[in-house]
Amino acid sequence: MSDALDASLRLVRAQTALVKRFDASLGGLHGVSLADFTMLLRLGQAPGGRMRRVDLAEALGLTASGVTRGLAPLERIGLVTRETDARDGRVAYAALTDTGRARLTDILATAEQIAAEIFAAPPWSKEDVGQFSALLTRLGGTGLPGHTPAP
Amino acid sequence: MSDALDASLRLVRAQTALVKRFDASLGGLHGVSLADFTMLLRLGQAPGGRMRRVDLAEALGLTASGVTRGLAPLERIGLVTRETDARDGRVAYAALTDTGRARLTDILATAEQIAAEIFAAPPWSKEDVGQFSALLTRLGGTGLPGHTPAP
Protein backbone atom coordinates (compact mmCIF):
# COMPACT_ATOMS: atom_id res chain seq x y z
CA MET A 1 0.00 0.00 0.00
CA SER A 2 1.30 3.42 -0.91
CA ASP A 3 2.06 6.10 1.62
CA ALA A 4 -0.60 8.28 0.02
CA LEU A 5 -3.38 5.74 0.50
CA ASP A 6 -2.13 4.96 3.97
CA ALA A 7 -2.22 8.63 4.87
CA SER A 8 -5.75 8.93 3.48
CA LEU A 9 -7.07 6.08 5.58
CA ARG A 10 -5.30 7.36 8.66
CA LEU A 11 -6.82 10.76 8.11
CA VAL A 12 -10.28 9.25 8.21
CA ARG A 13 -9.53 7.36 11.40
CA ALA A 14 -7.89 10.33 13.03
CA GLN A 15 -10.87 12.53 12.34
CA THR A 16 -13.41 10.18 13.86
CA ALA A 17 -11.28 9.85 16.98
CA LEU A 18 -10.84 13.59 17.21
CA VAL A 19 -14.52 14.33 16.71
CA LYS A 20 -15.42 11.77 19.34
CA ARG A 21 -13.13 13.46 21.80
CA PHE A 22 -14.47 16.94 21.15
CA ASP A 23 -18.06 15.74 21.24
CA ALA A 24 -17.52 14.02 24.57
CA SER A 25 -15.98 17.02 26.28
CA LEU A 26 -18.11 19.72 24.69
CA GLY A 27 -21.25 17.69 25.18
CA GLY A 28 -20.48 16.95 28.80
CA LEU A 29 -19.52 20.48 29.75
CA HIS A 30 -21.75 22.57 27.52
CA GLY A 31 -24.31 20.30 25.93
CA VAL A 32 -23.21 21.01 22.38
CA SER A 33 -21.49 18.95 19.70
CA LEU A 34 -18.38 19.86 17.75
CA ALA A 35 -20.63 20.62 14.79
CA ASP A 36 -22.69 22.97 16.94
CA PHE A 37 -19.54 24.68 18.16
CA THR A 38 -18.24 25.10 14.64
CA MET A 39 -21.44 26.83 13.62
CA LEU A 40 -21.41 29.13 16.60
CA LEU A 41 -17.74 29.92 16.10
CA ARG A 42 -18.23 30.80 12.47
CA LEU A 43 -21.15 33.05 13.31
CA GLY A 44 -19.07 34.68 16.03
CA GLN A 45 -16.40 35.54 13.49
CA ALA A 46 -18.85 37.23 11.15
CA PRO A 47 -19.48 40.97 11.47
CA GLY A 48 -22.43 41.51 13.79
CA GLY A 49 -22.43 37.82 14.65
CA ARG A 50 -24.72 37.13 11.74
CA MET A 51 -24.59 35.58 8.31
CA ARG A 52 -26.93 34.59 5.57
CA ARG A 53 -27.70 30.94 6.01
CA VAL A 54 -26.47 30.09 2.55
CA ASP A 55 -23.14 31.75 3.27
CA LEU A 56 -22.86 29.89 6.52
CA ALA A 57 -23.37 26.66 4.63
CA GLU A 58 -20.65 27.58 2.17
CA ALA A 59 -18.28 28.57 4.96
CA LEU A 60 -18.82 25.32 6.82
CA GLY A 61 -18.74 23.03 3.83
CA LEU A 62 -22.34 21.98 4.34
CA THR A 63 -25.40 22.05 2.15
CA ALA A 64 -28.17 24.55 2.77
CA SER A 65 -30.34 21.87 4.27
CA GLY A 66 -27.54 20.81 6.58
CA VAL A 67 -27.55 24.35 7.97
CA THR A 68 -31.32 24.38 8.38
CA ARG A 69 -31.17 21.15 10.32
CA GLY A 70 -28.09 22.03 12.31
CA LEU A 71 -29.31 25.45 13.39
CA ALA A 72 -32.74 24.25 14.48
CA PRO A 73 -31.68 22.99 17.92
CA LEU A 74 -29.47 26.04 18.48
CA GLU A 75 -32.43 28.27 17.76
CA ARG A 76 -34.59 26.19 20.02
CA ILE A 77 -32.24 26.63 22.97
CA GLY A 78 -31.87 30.32 22.27
CA LEU A 79 -28.25 30.60 21.15
CA VAL A 80 -29.12 31.66 17.64
CA THR A 81 -32.03 33.60 16.15
CA ARG A 82 -33.43 33.93 12.71
CA GLU A 83 -33.48 37.40 11.20
CA THR A 84 -34.93 38.58 7.92
CA ASP A 85 -33.54 40.89 5.28
CA ALA A 86 -35.55 44.04 4.62
CA ARG A 87 -34.41 44.20 1.02
CA ASP A 88 -34.60 40.58 -0.03
CA GLY A 89 -37.45 38.44 1.15
CA ARG A 90 -35.69 35.25 0.24
CA VAL A 91 -32.78 35.49 2.59
CA ALA A 92 -32.79 34.65 6.25
CA TYR A 93 -29.91 35.42 8.55
CA ALA A 94 -28.66 33.32 11.39
CA ALA A 95 -27.49 35.55 14.23
CA LEU A 96 -25.92 34.87 17.58
CA THR A 97 -28.03 36.00 20.52
CA ASP A 98 -26.36 37.62 23.50
CA THR A 99 -26.70 34.33 25.28
CA GLY A 100 -25.17 32.62 22.30
CA ARG A 101 -22.22 34.95 22.31
CA ALA A 102 -21.63 34.41 26.00
CA ARG A 103 -21.91 30.67 25.69
CA LEU A 104 -19.58 30.68 22.72
CA THR A 105 -16.87 32.30 24.82
CA ASP A 106 -17.06 29.47 27.33
CA ILE A 107 -17.28 26.77 24.72
CA LEU A 108 -14.32 28.19 22.84
CA ALA A 109 -12.21 28.10 25.97
CA THR A 110 -13.04 24.42 26.41
CA ALA A 111 -12.34 23.68 22.77
CA GLU A 112 -8.96 25.37 22.98
CA GLN A 113 -8.14 23.26 25.96
CA ILE A 114 -9.13 20.02 24.26
CA ALA A 115 -7.10 20.91 21.19
CA ALA A 116 -4.13 21.76 23.36
CA GLU A 117 -4.38 18.37 25.07
CA ILE A 118 -4.65 16.55 21.80
CA PHE A 119 -1.53 18.15 20.42
CA ALA A 120 0.33 18.17 23.70
CA ALA A 121 1.96 14.76 23.43
CA PRO A 122 5.01 14.20 21.28
CA PRO A 123 5.76 14.20 18.42
CA TRP A 124 3.98 17.53 18.30
CA SER A 125 6.32 20.45 18.37
CA LYS A 126 4.83 23.89 17.90
CA GLU A 127 6.19 23.96 14.37
CA ASP A 128 4.73 20.55 13.65
CA VAL A 129 1.25 21.75 14.45
CA GLY A 130 1.61 24.77 12.21
CA GLN A 131 2.93 22.75 9.32
CA PHE A 132 0.35 20.05 9.86
CA SER A 133 -2.37 22.65 9.65
CA ALA A 134 -0.87 24.10 6.49
CA LEU A 135 -0.76 20.67 4.88
CA LEU A 136 -4.34 19.96 5.84
CA THR A 137 -5.41 23.15 4.14
CA ARG A 138 -4.43 21.60 0.86
CA LEU A 139 -6.75 18.70 1.40
CA GLY A 140 -9.91 20.70 1.06
CA GLY A 141 -10.07 22.59 4.27
CA THR A 142 -10.21 26.17 3.19
CA GLY A 143 -10.30 26.56 6.91
CA LEU A 144 -11.37 29.58 8.80
CA PRO A 145 -10.66 33.07 7.65
CA GLY A 146 -8.08 35.32 9.16
CA HIS A 147 -5.90 32.63 10.56
CA THR A 148 -2.30 32.21 9.57
CA PRO A 149 -0.21 29.74 11.54
CA ALA A 150 2.80 31.16 13.31
CA PRO A 151 5.92 30.93 11.16
CA MET B 1 -7.43 30.97 17.90
CA SER B 2 -4.58 28.61 18.63
CA ASP B 3 -2.80 26.60 15.97
CA ALA B 4 -3.94 23.44 17.69
CA LEU B 5 -7.63 24.28 17.44
CA ASP B 6 -7.15 25.53 13.92
CA ALA B 7 -5.50 22.26 12.95
CA SER B 8 -8.33 20.30 14.55
CA LEU B 9 -11.00 22.11 12.60
CA ARG B 10 -9.04 21.82 9.38
CA LEU B 11 -8.67 18.11 9.95
CA VAL B 12 -12.43 17.75 10.10
CA ARG B 13 -12.89 19.71 6.90
CA ALA B 14 -10.12 17.88 5.12
CA GLN B 15 -11.61 14.52 5.97
CA THR B 16 -15.06 15.32 4.65
CA ALA B 17 -13.55 16.57 1.40
CA LEU B 18 -11.35 13.51 1.09
CA VAL B 19 -14.17 11.10 1.81
CA LYS B 20 -16.35 12.84 -0.73
CA ARG B 21 -13.68 12.42 -3.36
CA PHE B 22 -13.13 8.74 -2.66
CA ASP B 23 -16.85 8.05 -2.51
CA ALA B 24 -17.42 9.74 -5.83
CA SER B 25 -14.72 7.81 -7.68
CA LEU B 26 -15.17 4.47 -5.98
CA GLY B 27 -18.92 4.72 -6.25
CA GLY B 28 -18.82 5.65 -9.90
CA LEU B 29 -16.35 3.00 -10.95
CA HIS B 30 -17.14 0.14 -8.59
CA GLY B 31 -20.38 0.91 -6.82
CA VAL B 32 -18.85 0.92 -3.35
CA SER B 33 -18.20 3.62 -0.78
CA LEU B 34 -14.92 4.37 0.96
CA ALA B 35 -16.33 2.68 4.06
CA ASP B 36 -17.11 -0.42 2.01
CA PHE B 37 -13.62 -0.42 0.57
CA THR B 38 -12.05 -0.07 4.00
CA MET B 39 -13.96 -3.11 5.21
CA LEU B 40 -12.99 -5.19 2.20
CA LEU B 41 -9.38 -4.08 2.46
CA ARG B 42 -9.14 -5.03 6.10
CA LEU B 43 -10.65 -8.42 5.42
CA GLY B 44 -8.23 -8.89 2.57
CA GLN B 45 -5.32 -8.30 4.91
CA ALA B 46 -6.50 -10.92 7.38
CA PRO B 47 -5.26 -14.51 7.06
CA GLY B 48 -7.72 -16.45 4.94
CA GLY B 49 -9.55 -13.26 4.14
CA ARG B 50 -11.72 -13.70 7.20
CA MET B 51 -12.13 -12.18 10.63
CA ARG B 52 -14.49 -12.40 13.53
CA ARG B 53 -16.95 -9.58 13.18
CA VAL B 54 -16.07 -8.19 16.55
CA ASP B 55 -12.38 -8.05 15.61
CA LEU B 56 -13.25 -6.36 12.35
CA ALA B 57 -15.15 -3.72 14.31
CA GLU B 58 -12.18 -3.15 16.57
CA ALA B 59 -9.81 -2.94 13.61
CA LEU B 60 -11.98 -0.40 11.83
CA GLY B 61 -12.83 1.71 14.84
CA LEU B 62 -16.50 0.88 14.56
CA THR B 63 -19.00 -0.64 16.94
CA ALA B 64 -20.26 -4.18 16.48
CA SER B 65 -23.54 -2.88 15.16
CA GLY B 66 -21.75 -0.66 12.69
CA VAL B 67 -20.14 -3.78 11.26
CA THR B 68 -23.46 -5.62 11.09
CA ARG B 69 -24.99 -2.76 9.18
CA GLY B 70 -21.98 -2.10 7.01
CA LEU B 71 -21.46 -5.70 5.96
CA ALA B 72 -25.11 -6.33 5.12
CA PRO B 73 -25.01 -4.80 1.63
CA LEU B 74 -21.64 -6.41 0.89
CA GLU B 75 -23.10 -9.80 1.78
CA ARG B 76 -26.13 -9.06 -0.32
CA ILE B 77 -24.06 -8.40 -3.42
CA GLY B 78 -21.89 -11.43 -2.78
CA LEU B 79 -18.52 -9.89 -1.90
CA VAL B 80 -18.55 -11.17 1.66
CA THR B 81 -20.06 -14.24 3.30
CA ARG B 82 -20.92 -15.13 6.84
CA GLU B 83 -19.19 -18.16 8.31
CA THR B 84 -19.71 -19.82 11.63
CA ASP B 85 -17.22 -21.13 14.15
CA ALA B 86 -17.44 -24.83 14.91
CA ARG B 87 -16.15 -24.37 18.44
CA ASP B 88 -17.97 -21.25 19.54
CA GLY B 89 -21.57 -20.77 18.54
CA ARG B 90 -21.51 -17.11 19.39
CA VAL B 91 -19.01 -15.95 16.86
CA ALA B 92 -19.64 -15.30 13.22
CA TYR B 93 -16.90 -14.63 10.72
CA ALA B 94 -16.98 -12.25 7.84
CA ALA B 95 -15.06 -13.69 4.92
CA LEU B 96 -14.21 -12.41 1.47
CA THR B 97 -15.68 -14.47 -1.32
CA ASP B 98 -13.63 -15.18 -4.44
CA THR B 99 -15.64 -12.49 -6.15
CA GLY B 100 -14.93 -10.18 -3.27
CA ARG B 101 -11.23 -10.79 -3.49
CA ALA B 102 -11.21 -10.12 -7.20
CA ARG B 103 -13.25 -6.96 -6.85
CA LEU B 104 -11.01 -5.78 -4.03
CA THR B 105 -8.01 -5.95 -6.32
CA ASP B 106 -9.70 -3.62 -8.78
CA ILE B 107 -11.03 -1.30 -6.14
CA LEU B 108 -7.66 -1.06 -4.46
CA ALA B 109 -6.05 -0.02 -7.73
CA THR B 110 -8.58 2.78 -8.08
CA ALA B 111 -8.11 3.85 -4.48
CA GLU B 112 -4.36 4.01 -4.93
CA GLN B 113 -4.85 6.19 -7.95
CA ILE B 114 -7.18 8.57 -6.14
CA ALA B 115 -4.81 8.86 -3.22
CA ALA B 116 -1.93 9.52 -5.58
CA GLU B 117 -3.91 12.31 -7.25
CA ILE B 118 -4.82 13.86 -3.94
CA PHE B 119 -1.25 14.01 -2.79
CA ALA B 120 0.18 14.83 -6.18
CA ALA B 121 -0.06 18.61 -6.00
CA PRO B 122 2.43 20.65 -4.03
CA PRO B 123 3.23 21.09 -1.21
CA TRP B 124 3.35 17.32 -1.02
CA SER B 125 6.82 15.93 -1.31
CA LYS B 126 7.24 12.24 -0.77
CA GLU B 127 8.68 12.89 2.65
CA ASP B 128 5.79 15.15 3.52
CA VAL B 129 3.32 12.37 2.93
CA GLY B 130 5.24 9.97 5.10
CA GLN B 131 5.59 12.45 7.91
CA PHE B 132 2.00 13.51 7.59
CA SER B 133 0.91 9.93 7.95
CA ALA B 134 3.12 9.45 10.97
CA LEU B 135 1.66 12.51 12.63
CA LEU B 136 -1.87 11.35 11.91
CA THR B 137 -1.13 8.07 13.60
CA ARG B 138 -0.82 9.95 16.84
CA LEU B 139 -4.29 11.32 16.48
CA GLY B 140 -6.06 8.06 17.01
CA GLY B 141 -5.51 6.31 13.75
CA THR B 142 -3.84 3.15 14.82
CA GLY B 143 -3.99 2.70 11.10
CA LEU B 144 -3.57 -0.51 9.27
CA PRO B 145 -1.17 -3.18 10.35
CA GLY B 146 2.08 -3.91 8.66
CA HIS B 147 2.62 -0.53 7.15
CA THR B 148 5.59 1.61 7.87
CA PRO B 149 6.06 4.74 5.80
CA ALA B 150 9.21 4.92 3.77
CA PRO B 151 12.04 6.62 5.67
Place this chain on the structure above:
DNA sequence: AGCAGATGCTTGAGTAGTCAAGGATTGGTT
Protein backbone atom coordinates in the same frame (compact mmCIF):
# COMPACT_ATOMS: atom_id res chain seq x y z
C1' DA C 1 -45.63 45.27 -17.30
C1' DG C 2 -44.69 40.66 -17.33
C1' DC C 3 -42.44 36.48 -17.80
C1' DA C 4 -38.17 33.28 -17.37
C1' DG C 5 -34.70 31.91 -14.91
C1' DA C 6 -31.81 32.24 -10.86
C1' DT C 7 -31.48 32.31 -5.83
C1' DG C 8 -32.63 31.20 -0.83
C1' DC C 9 -34.58 28.21 2.07
C1' DT C 10 -37.22 24.16 3.82
C1' DT C 11 -38.95 19.48 3.68
C1' DG C 12 -39.33 14.32 2.61
C1' DA C 13 -36.77 10.33 1.91
C1' DG C 14 -32.55 7.87 2.25
C1' DT C 15 -27.72 6.58 4.22
C1' DA C 16 -24.26 5.72 7.74
C1' DG C 17 -23.30 5.51 11.83
C1' DT C 18 -24.30 5.55 17.35
C1' DC C 19 -26.21 3.65 21.86
C1' DA C 20 -29.08 0.69 24.65
C1' DA C 21 -31.50 -3.46 25.08
C1' DG C 22 -31.98 -8.29 24.26
C1' DG C 23 -31.15 -13.20 22.75
C1' DA C 24 -27.92 -17.00 22.31
C1' DT C 25 -23.86 -19.29 23.73
C1' DT C 26 -19.84 -20.10 26.54
C1' DG C 27 -16.94 -20.83 30.61
C1' DG C 28 -15.84 -20.57 35.43
C1' DT C 29 -17.38 -21.46 40.30
C1' DT C 30 -19.43 -23.62 43.47
Place this chain on the structure above:
DNA sequence: AACCAATCCTTGACTACTCAAGCATCTGCT
Protein backbone atom coordinates in the same frame (compact mmCIF):
# COMPACT_ATOMS: atom_id res chain seq x y z
C1' DA D 1 -25.05 -30.19 37.84
C1' DA D 2 -26.51 -25.55 37.98
C1' DC D 3 -26.03 -21.11 37.78
C1' DC D 4 -23.85 -16.42 36.91
C1' DA D 5 -21.29 -13.48 34.41
C1' DA D 6 -19.06 -12.45 30.25
C1' DT D 7 -18.96 -12.48 25.16
C1' DC D 8 -20.86 -12.10 20.39
C1' DC D 9 -24.10 -10.47 17.58
C1' DT D 10 -28.46 -8.22 16.03
C1' DT D 11 -32.26 -4.96 16.33
C1' DG D 12 -34.96 -0.64 17.43
C1' DA D 13 -34.68 4.11 18.09
C1' DC D 14 -32.01 8.11 17.40
C1' DT D 15 -28.63 11.76 15.21
C1' DA D 16 -26.53 14.09 11.51
C1' DC D 17 -25.99 14.64 7.48
C1' DT D 18 -27.09 14.10 1.98
C1' DC D 19 -29.92 14.77 -2.41
C1' DA D 20 -34.06 15.98 -4.93
C1' DA D 21 -38.19 18.42 -5.07
C1' DG D 22 -40.84 22.33 -4.06
C1' DC D 23 -42.19 27.07 -2.75
C1' DA D 24 -41.31 32.00 -2.49
C1' DT D 25 -38.93 35.78 -4.04
C1' DC D 26 -35.89 38.47 -6.80
C1' DT D 27 -33.63 40.15 -11.33
C1' DG D 28 -33.01 40.91 -16.10
C1' DC D 29 -34.91 40.94 -20.74
C1' DT D 30 -38.30 42.29 -23.93
